Amino acid sequence: MIRSVIFDFDGTLVDFVESDIAVLKYVCGQANPDCAVDEFIDAAIEGIMQFHELVERKEINPLLMHHYRLSRAFVRMEMDWDDCFVDLYKSQLLKKTKAYTGVRQLLRSLPGRAKLGIITNAYNAALQRERIEASGLEQFFQEILIAGEVGIAKPDPEIFLLMSRKLNVFPEECLFIGDSIHYDIKGAHSAGMKTVLYGKSKSVSEVPDYRAEDIRELAGLLENLIVQ
Ligand SMILES: [Mg+2]
Incomplete structure (x- = not known):
């Protein structure tokens, strides 16, 4: 679940x-x-x-x-x-720094149904926090981990495990969504999380649990995966 x-x-x-x-x-x-x-x-x-x-x-x-x-x-x-x-x-x-079209609407539908977090690999944590704030998306997330702040970066499983502890959920109850096979998919998978590779098709040998090419596909996927 x-x-x-x-x-x-x-x-x-x-x-x-x-x-x-x-x-x-x-x-x-x-x-x-x-x-x-x-x-x-x-x-x-x-x-x-x-x-x-x-x-x-x-x-x-x-x-x-x-x-x-x-x-x-x-x-x-x-x-x-x-x-x-x-x-x-x-x-x-x-x-x-602007959110992709449809992101805000998707995030608005999730709180109450799932705890939300961001894990980002930026070196400059202060600037990255300002960018997240500037995107207008900060309000949707309970936890935001920035590599430059915590001293651990994706794909190290530790940063994913730290997030699951902060959200008080088990890693296997987490779905990680990212566009990088190396940093996001492999990292989250090694921490025991389910994964969604987001974005246009890339040929990959290691297959994520799910794929979503665009925001519409992602919204449909989340609708099915999150039990209300
Ligand atoms: Mg990325």
Whole structure:
């Protein structure tokens, strides 16, 4: 019996990629209206990938992500860097953090039927809390765990088990919904939770318990899984 539904945040409840690209365009335009935007965006996205590798090797402070990626993109585009662009990026990101269409309606139907939680892997817990608040979704959740705050990250089963303890339910009574096979599905599965892979079809060798391509499918699935 499912008594708790736990969500990933970025890529599941909100579209980080879309908001990130919109903000990168804005920052690039503010810094230099003649900047080649696509090249700037590519450099900034590449910077995130490099940054994750450095964090994994424990070679950089995880809180410096946006500074790292933006300053490198500026250098690549031969634009003058200033730390104020990090603040500009963050403030614009908050403005652009919006829930996917239909998410709010889905969440509104769940409290009382299941305890709700979020587990998100962000390094910068303060900024991530602000983003969750800015999305307008915070009110629906009893517990929100941010990797940068608790010092454990998905796919470590410990962060999923911590959530089940906080919600006072057994892991096998939890349904975890996320868009990443590695971080969400494998992690939640290793903690004994049921899983839903959310988003457009990906070919996977490890199959989640359930799949939902869009919010309509997810709503239908939850309707069947949660006993009222
Ligand atoms: Mg995600």
